[in-house]
Amino acid sequence: MTRPAHIAKMAEPDDDPFVPEPSGRYFNRELSWLAFNRRVLEEACNSAHPLLERLRFLSISGSNLDEFFMVRVAGLKGQQSQDVGQRSVDGLTPGQQLSGIVAEADALLASQQAVWGDLRHLLDDAGIFVLRRDAIDGEAHGWLETHFREQIFPILTPQALDPAHPFPFIPNKGLSIIFDLTRVSDEEPIMELVMLPATMPRFVRMPGEPSRYISIEAIVRRFSAQLFPGYVVNGSATFRVLRDSDIEIEEEAEDLVRYFANAIKRRRRGRVIRLEMETGIPDSLSAVLRDELGGSDAIITESGNLLGIGDLDMLVDEDRPDLKFPSFSPRFPERIREFAGDCFAAIRAKDIVVHHPYETFEVVIAFLKQAAADPDVVAIKQTLYRAGKQSAIINALIAAAEAGKSVTAIVELKARFDEEQNLYWAAALERAGVQVVYGFIDWKTHAKVSMVVRREGNAFRTYCHFGTGNYHPVTARIYTDLSFFTADPALGRDAARMFNYITGYVEPTHMERVSLSPRDLRANLMAMIDDEIANARAGKPAGVWAKMNSLVDPAIIEKLYEASAAGVEIDLIVRGICCLKPGVEGLSDHIRVKSVIGRFLEHSRIWAFGNGKALPNDGAKLFISSADWMPRNFDRRVEYMLPILNPTVHDQILDQVMVANLLDNEQSWELEPDGRYVRDEPGDRPFNLHRYFMTNPSLSGRGAALESRDAVPTLSLRRQR
Incomplete structure (x- = not known):
């Protein structure tokens, strides 16, 4: 499928692209994402959440980190291997970014393991046990041995590692166990590899009460004698690999469907980006894995005793409503x-x-x-x-x-x-x-x-x-x-x-009404900010409220800095990545950034401009969008920006949704000028926006239900400048 010439021209960079100077005006995108994932992990430590919901947050932080390595780190590794010297907006080379990423990711992995240790003790107290392989005896041992023999043993395929059996391919996110064995008959040493198929559940729930789980790798290691009769197990360890999983589109691809079908197959065999090994792995086994899987690109780490933290989501399915958020039924308009x-x-x-x-x-x-x-x-x-x-x-x-x-x-x-x-x-x-x-x-x-x-x-x-x-x-x-x-x-x-x-x-x-990227969305958005700058310079109230998932685009960030310098009051609700530095004297004095992490994932994109009055007001220019403020959304995606002109809808989005997000102080984090996120203290006026909307349905589609003006409480923004 060939693109017309005028479309091809639009895909090229601007004739005069914005090139920022490495002047400390931006946070690094990748480190900002890791900071977001740490906020997710912090929710696993939040004692206000039910126990299994805390476990869910831990699992999400693990899955998030896997995807980050498979895509973002893989991309930086690719730039590094091809000697691409392109710097990030904050002036760092791919190698410099990778150094910072590895240090922070390792610290994050260590924190995940520590949180898992704490939650495991709390699960024990709540009657949900995740058993170690040496903690089973009696009747439980008999059931588990039968389960292994009938349900697990037939699926496993041990492979010797010797000149006649080269090291096998380990699939992406594949969990495996390597064994150091000695044959009893002649005391010959041998290494064996057992890959744990992805089709097998990571944890096995044993029958009856209390709830008892044991990981698949613990079961295999417990009954390794049945896998290797006639051998002595000297040592064993689990390991896991993450592979490059991004798909790059070749413009000359003639059939996009066939191209993607083949690309998905290639992705499963992408180069190893991260090799995770169990903490305390014997040196002999570690050396084999480093030689066979480490390569020149792989980031190698010993990552605790439970690899693949994301797999803990299976335990969240345990039927314990007392350990989960109260059930919630959304209403039909x-x-x-x-x-x-x-x-x-x-x-x-x-x-x-x-x-x-x-x-x-x-x-x-x-x-x-x-x-x-x-x-x-x-x-x-x-x-x-x-x-x-x-x-x-x-x-x-x-x-x-x-x-x-x-x-x-x-x-x-x-x-x-x-x-x-x-x-x-x-x-x-x-x-x-x-x-x-x-x-x-x-x-x-x-x-x-x-x-x-x-x-x-x-x-x-x-x-x-x-x-x-x-x-x-x-x-x-x-x-x-x-x-x-x-x-x-x-x-x-x-x-x-x-x-x-x-x-x-x-x-x-x-x-007529809708803006589209890459056609005109960024330009129209910047024009709205320019209008607020003009209002501020004319002595009128001027403000910008914006809610999104990520803020990365340098041109937009510079425009917001310009607006701040003109006196425009700017409040940004950015759940994830934020490269803008708020509250910096002389740069962003009038900009505040918060992130909301809670029961629900904040995903809507909403933008409001004061239009000559303080926000919120009935005449504010209000938009919803599918786009975040990132270069890819403005330049490489088809996105829309839609003005909200209906007064009822305008009030619901601006006076309810946006004000509630700004009021929230129970699940909000404020971004400091140095890049730290500080959790809000609710004080004597706590407000949780998720709880508010669960108990006080918003104005949308209420119809006759709004005849009583008390149906939806009026929110009032209390601001401390």
Whole structure:
């Protein structure tokens, strides 16, 4: 698939690109991400959380760190090996960044092991035991031996390590055990390797009560005599590898589907980025692993006695509601119920915003199901970035196509670690008659938009859904996101132009309301900040509120510094990476940055500009978006920025969602000028934004439920300058 010339030109860097000076104006991106993951780990230490939820946070921190090495560290290693001298925005070479990363990652791994030790004792006290291999006897030993013999032994394939048996390939995230043995008959030494298949559960739950778990590696080592009869086990150790898992797109790829199918296979064999070995591994075994897997690129570490901390999520499934967050059932918007469940009638009456996960994602599914079943609907267009394994969205699109409607699905094959699932969905959609489009070769389609064209009388009306999150029913239960439904004709025309841009490379010459990247999103965003700068210089109140996942883009950061110097008050809610330095005298005196880490993952992107008055106010310019403030989102992804003009929706997002995020002091961290994150102290006025929205549903879709003005408490921002 070849790109038209004018599209190729847009993919190139600007003629006059922004090149920052290494002047200490930025935090390093990778170290900022590690700081974020440490905040996640800190939640595992938060005694205010139930025990199994603390274990979940520990598991998440482990999985996060794995992906960081497989992608970000792998990329830096690639630059280093190819002698690429490109520096980060803070002026560091790839080698300098790697040195800092390794030191901080090792400290993070040590902290994870320490937290696991603490949580293990607390689990014991709560009646959930994770047993060591030497802590089982009597009847339990008999059951475990039978389980090993019948369920584990047939699957394992020991491999000798000698000249006749070269060292085998260890898959990405593969957990294995290496044994140092002596043959009894002739006292001949030999080394053996046992790979633990990924299809086997990491922990085995023993029957009965109390809850007793034992890791698969502990079981194998306990019964190693049955694997190696006639041998004496002198020593053994577990180890694990992480491989380069990024997929680079070659512009000359003629068939994107075939390219990705092959690239996924290659990814499984990527070079080793990190070799993790059990603490205390015998020197003889360590030497073999270093020789065979270390290579010149691998980062080697002894990482404690439980490798693969992310696998602890299996224990969280234990049926102990007393050790988990109280159950929570999101509500369905009353506005749609008032129209007897007719999504189109409700949207036609007035724009609706839905606040996930407090309000159910089922409304999005209902919107598409109704479109599929409605005989008056003639066309559906849908972007799919991550749809999940059991996707009702996919089923609705298939039903619509089978009903004879024109259905177009833009499936993003470059959604990292979801490529294989997306290939599967694309094939299923095509079989049903859906027109499947894969978009641009070197840009990701990250915008979350659904468009339904319906015949009403003698004309057609377009209904749109704009989301800040993915069409993923599982993550929608734990990610905070916004779904905006509208029948505004201007937004419908803009959505149609966006889809034509992606499917046919028809670059829009005019957009009425919506901004798109890489077309004009960054420029329009900077123009909004410029307006606030002009207001401040004219002596008017000026302010910027922005909520996002990451802030990296140097041009935007410099514009925010300029705004701060002009006196614009700037409050940023950045959950993850933040390269901007707040509160630095003479640079960012008027900028504050906070990060919220709690029960739900803050994911929505919301931006507000005072427009001549102090925030919040009814006339503020308010936007939702699919984009973070990162170069990739502005330059290499199709993203949208949408103005919120409906007064009710405007109030709900600005006066409720944004104010609640700024008020939160129970799960918030403030970024200091030196890069440290300091947890807020609730003091005598504690406020937890997640609890607030669970117990006080936001204004969206309330309909007649808002006749009582006490239905939703009014939030008041209390600021200390």
